[in-house]
Amino acid sequence: MPTPQTYAARDWSLWSVTARLVVTEPTALAEASGLADACLAGVEQAASRFLPDSELSRLRPGPDGTVLVGPVLADLVAAALEAARETDGMVDPTLGDALAGLGYDRDLALLPPATGGRDVRAGEVVLRRASTWRSLRLDGRRLTLPAGVRLDLGATAKARAADRCAALVHERLGTGVLVALGGDVATAGAAPREGWQVTVQDLPTDAPQQVGLTAGAAVATSSTARRTWQHEGRTVHHLLDPRTGAPVDGPWRCVTVVAPTCLRANTASTATLALGDAGLDWLARTGLPARLLAHDGGVVTTGGWPREVAA
Amino acid sequence: MSETTTRAQQERRTRHARQSLVVAGTAGALATALVLGATTATSEATTPATTPTSTTTQQQGTSSNSGSSGLVAPGSGGTSHGATGGS
Numbered sequence: 001m002p003t004p005q006t007y008a009a010r011d012w013s014l015w016s017v018t019a020r021l022v023v024t025e026p027t028a029l030a031e032a033s034g035l036a037d038a039c040l041a042g043v044e045q046a047a048s049r050f051l052p053d054s055e056l057s058r059l060r061p062g063p064d065g066t067v068l069v070g071p072v073l074a075d076l077v078a079a080a081l082e083a084a085r086e087t088d089g090m091v092d093p094t095l096g097d098a099l100a101g102l103g104y105d106r107d108l109a110l111l112p113p114a115t116g117g118r119d120v121r122a123g124e125v126v127l128r129r130a131s132t133w134r135s136l137r138l139d140g141r142r143l144t145l146p147a148g149v150r151l152d153l154g155a156t157a158k159a160r161a162a163d164r165c166a167a168l169v170h171e172r173l174g175t176g177v178l179v180a181l182g183g184d185v186a187t188a189g190a191a192p193r194e195g196w197q198v199t200v201q202d203l204p205t206d207a208p209q210q211v212g213l214t215a216g217a218a219v220a221t222s223s224t225a226r227r228t229w230q231h232e233g234r235t236v237h238h239l240l241d242p243r244t245g246a247p248v249d250g251p252w253r254c255v256t257v258v259a260p261t262c263l264r265a266n267t268a269s270t271a272t273l274a275l276g277d278a279g280l281d282w283l284a285r286t287g288l289p290a291r292l293l294a295h296d297g298g299v300v301t302t303g304g305w306p307r308e309v310a311a
Numbered sequence: 312m313s314e315t316t317t318r319a320q321q322e323r324r325t326r327h328a329r330q331s332l333v334v335a336g337t338a339g340a341l342a343t344a345l346v347l348g349a350t351t352a353t354s355e356a357t358t359p360a361t362t363p364t365s366t367t368t369q370q371q372g373t374s375s376n377s378g379s380s381g382l383v384a385p386g387s388g389g390t391s392h393g394a395t396g397g398s
Contacts, residue, residue, distance in 0.1 A: 185393055226396065
């Protein structure tokens with residue numbers, strides 16, 4: 001006789017994605033929701049490019065080029081620099097101006113929706129960036145930010161937020177927890193008996209695959225088909241190649257990676273797309289389980305990703 | 312560049328990537344031993360619900376990942392707790 005397993009869940013909209021909180025102790029849901037809301041609000045207040053009063057928007061380094069940042073922003077910048085180091089700059093937090101130059105200067109919901117037309121390609125945009133991630137320095141909470149550098153922590157901040165949120169709920173309440181922020185899923189504490197069941201699916205028209213994450217594991221999906229908008233008659237997506245400043249244009253439409261943390265999973269999925277043709281070899285060297293979806297619908301897996309069986 | 316040419320280049324890149332997988336996949340599996348158990352992956356169309364709050368009781372079957380130190384296993388085919396869509 002199978003053992004009944006209960007859990008409780010809450011879904012809501014946040015940052016232009018669907019957020020989901022799942023706890024293995026149903027009575028903890030209300031308190032967990034409060035913790036999650038506070039945690040995520042703290043991340044937004046620290047790192048949003050779109051809130052004029054966020055700490056990131058108000059950053060003004062002193063004459064020595066440094067500024068003391070709050071603990072949350074320091075943590076998010078540290079995460080971004082970790083991602084940049086791991087990928088040799090293929091995930092770079094200094095692309096804020098490049099994204100704004102492509103029109104992504106406000107919440108995605110406020111941008112003109114993609115209506116088709118040819119994508120923007122490398123060579124068709126001028127890379128707007130005063131410097132690279134190597135010019136940034138974080139000593140404790142003191143950030144060295146060269147003049148003209150506009151940070152965009154989006155690639156890593158959401159993943160780090162999922163990690164922080166899951167860890168906080170588990171530490172405070174003891175319950176097993178899953179936090180999903182769009183493509184970024186983090187877990188902490190005990191998993192349900194058969195693991196955290198996660199559906200991997202980019203677009204609604206794609207065939208889904210269900211996988212089971214073990215306790216504490218995380219998964220992230222990066223896609224060139226989501227977060228798109230129309231800019232000067234072209235279709236643009238938000239994943240930029242730091243080498244060109246243009247939206248990435250490789251063989252893969254969508255990459256999903258499982259890792260011990262959501263930050264690491266997101267870093268790997270983003271870098272794989274940014275590396276284009278070289279992405280698969282790079283990803284395979286990390287040893288992380290991953291699923292890559294090509295533009296033509298073909299699926300390639302690596303690192304021990306579970307075999308897909310047709311339904 | 313014509314659309315046909317672009318498509319052909321893309322297909323070539325995809326074929327190349329798949330060929331690379333033969334080597335990459337082997338290396339990855341040997342290096343990490345993350346493969347878990349037998350293959351029982353099941354697909355389930357799951358769109359995240361939009362209801363504010365819900366509590367669900369679910370019958371959990373036999374664990375598909377006990378005794379393994381891996382991070383991911385085939386899905387159980389049961390209710391999905393969450394989804395990772397592109398973002």
